[in-house]
Amino acid sequence: MLSEKMQDALNAQINAEMLASYKYLAMAAYFEAENLIGFANWMHVQSQEENTHAMKFYHYIKDRRGRVLLRPLDGPKNDWTSPLEVFQAALQHEQYVTGLINNLMDLAISERDHATQSFLKWFVDEQVEEESNVDAVIQDLKRVGSSAEGVFFLDRELAGRTAEAEGEGEAAE
Numbered sequence: 001m002l003s004e005k006m007q008d009a010l011n012a013q014i015n016a017e018m019l020a021s022y023k024y025l026a027m028a029a030y031f032e033a034e035n036l037i038g039f040a041n042w043m044h045v046q047s048q049e050e051n052t053h054a055m056k057f058y059h060y061i062k063d064r065r066g067r068v069l070l071r072p073l074d075g076p077k078n079d080w081t082s083p084l085e086v087f088q089a090a091l092q093h094e095q096y097v098t099g100l101i102n103n104l105m106d107l108a109i110s111e112r113d114h115a116t117q118s119f120l121k122w123f124v125d126e127q128v129e130e131e132s133n134v135d136a137v138i139q140d141l142k143r144v145g146s147s148a149e150g151v152f153f154l155d156r157e158l159a160g161r162t163a164e165a166e167g168e169g170e171a172a173e
């Protein structure tokens with residue numbers, strides 16, 4: 001059984017991952033309004049990944065015979081001034097989530113909850129990839145600067161992003 005404190009913290013993480021999904025959906029909508037369909041696609045894929053992350057926590061709580069309790073979502077920001085500003089906000093959010101995952105791991109270690117530590121290991125690794133993926137787009141955006149042509153080609157490139165299969169299927173079980 002999960003401790004009550006651990007269950008609360010895991011339920012809070014469902015909310016954080018759902019909020020991330022909602023934020024990325026708002027970013028997708030912004031890019032669609034700007035007619036940057038490739039950037040919008042990248043955000044849709046990211047939004048779905050966050051939903052998958054939330055569901056991993058959902059199923060884990062259930063598998064440990066805990067109680068899933070959903071909380072209200074905060075309203076996301078809907079407007080930005082440039083693609084770079086959007087991705088910088090995305091990186092900031094990923095860094096925040098990394099901090100939350102680290103806090104969860106600290107709690108699992110302090111409680112000697114080995115199962116939760118093992119479960120969280122995937123998220124520790126995933127956050128490295130998440131931050132790196134966002135940072136890669138930031139570096140590209142900085143490189144193209146204000147060049148409309150550069151943004152156009154980057155938009156084309158990001159249109160090719162698809163959902164990653166590895167480790168994502170488990171949450172649907």
Ligand code: FEO
Nearest residue numbers: 017050053097130
């Ligand atoms: Fe689920 Fe991007 O952290």
